[in-house]
Amino acid sequence: MANSKGNRRRFGSVRQLRSGRWQIRYPDPGTGLLRPGESTYPTKTDAEVALSLIEADLTRGQWADPDAGKVNFGEFADAWLRDRKLADSSRERNESVIRLHIKPTFGAGTVADITTSKVRAWRTRLLAGGLGEPTVVKAYQLLRAILNTAVEDELIRRNPCRIKRADQYDVPERPVLTVEQVYAVADAVRPRYRLLILLAAFTTLRFGELAALRRRDIDTDRCRVHVLRAQSEARGRLKDKAPKSAAGVRPVAFPAELLPDVLRHLEHFAGKGQDGHVFQGPQGGLLRRSNFRDDWTTARDKAGVPDGVHFHDLRHTGNTLASSAGASTRELMARMGHSTARAALIYQHMTSDRDQHIAGALGEMIRKSREESDPGPSGT
Structure with a gap:
């Protein structure tokens, strides 16, 4: 009392x-x-x-009701995800990260129970348990986003996700194939996938964009591919969707040297009619990453390309080759389907060959200047 x-x-x-x-x-x-x-x-x-x-x-006006944060975090996270406007594939990925990596630690407690020290200990356990750093970063970003909403809803006063650089990780430099290596893989893969390899490298289209191509999207007169849609997969179901931004709808030219491969593929492997898919699975159905993965691995190994090279690295290869060929930032943005220059600038670095070319050009300027200024023997 x-x-x-x-x-x-x-x-x-x-x-x-x-x-x-x-x-x-x-x-x-x-x-x-x-x-x-x-x-x-x-x-x-x-x-x-x-x-x-x-x-x-x-x-x-900064007082927060101490009882407001006493809502179950697991239920709050479910509601947060349900209220977000997301593509099916993004929703599925986020749901998986929340279920597998966030809820086991925080799901049974309240929003107010989550402190910075608990977040730090949770992140350390995930990394120590062998979970890949990109997945840990994604989990941290999701937890922070959920708790930002809790702050906006005045359930808590401050977001406890305040760990420096926990939302970042160093992306390793992806491998770049030579033109010879690209053709070595294309020669080694089954004929129905040869053009898939070549277009991925020399148009830099993503797998989903290639899988969604129809016959009517290929302009053989102008050697051009029209990207109008992209294939996505959620919960095992495939569907076509519009690109993420208006910049994703674009024409992309391919080298005329690929035209014989394009015509051969359309004749033997593409679906029937103008709306037929350019690339199909082995049984004539839709092309899936899963039913192509073994073909890629087998062809890569047969061609002697290192194990760590993924199919998506063909896009990286194509962008690097285009930059080396002199493509400007805006031209790279157009080919890649990006509305900002950030990604395109990655490929604007100078390769050693290009650097030698620049040094050679500077040397030529020096020689011309010296020849013009040197009066020769008669001036001595």
């Missing part, structure tokens, strides 16, 4: 409990009724300081 002796104040009250500790009470902004503080304090001074801080927060 509390000591009946209290301390009347202008804001709230402080009283000593039988245990000897001190308790604060203050008017709830919603009801006006006195509510007890979340904890008790060892001294009267400590209690009065805590009460003053609450009063200051209320005056500045």
Whole structure:
């Protein structure tokens, strides 16, 4: 039982409990009724300081109801994901990360239970458990986004995800194939996939964009591919969708040297009619990553290309080759289907061959300048 002796104040009250500790009470902004503080304090001074801080927060409009954050985090995360407008594939990936890597630690507790120290310990455990750094970064970014909404909803005052650089990781430099290596893989793969390899490298289209191509999207007169859609897979089901941005709808020219391969492929392997898929699976159905993966691995190994090279690296290869051929940032953006220059600038680095060419050109300028300024033997 509390000591009946209290301390009347202008804001709230402080009283000593039988245990000897001190308790604060203050008017709830919603009801006006006195509510007890979340904890008790060892001294009267400590209690009065805590009460003053609450009063200051209320005056500045920064007070947060301590009970607001006592909602189950797992349920809050489910609602957060349900309310987001996402593509099916993105929703499936996010749901998987939340279910496998976030909920096992935080799902049973409340939103208010999550602290920065708990987030740090959770992240350390994921990394120590062998989970790849990109997945850990994705999990951290998702947790932070969910808790940002909790801050906006005034369930908590601050987001506890405040770990420096936890939302970043160093992306290793992807391998770049030579033209000879690209053709070596194309020669080694089954004939129905030869053009898939060549277009991936020399138009830099993504796998989903290639898988969604129809006959009518191939302009053999102008050696051009029209990208109008991309294939996506969610929960095992394939469907076509519009590109992520308007820049994704684009024509991409392919080298005329590929035209014989294009015509041969359209004649023997493409679906029937103008709406037939250019690339099909081994049984004539839709092309899936899963039913092409073994073909890629086998052809890559047969061609002597290193194990770490993925199909998507053909896009990286094509962008690098285009940059080396003199493509400007804007031209690279157009071919890649990007609306910002950030990705295109990655390929604007100078290769050693290009650097030697520049040095050679500078040397030629030096030689011409010296020849013009040197009067020769007659001037000595």
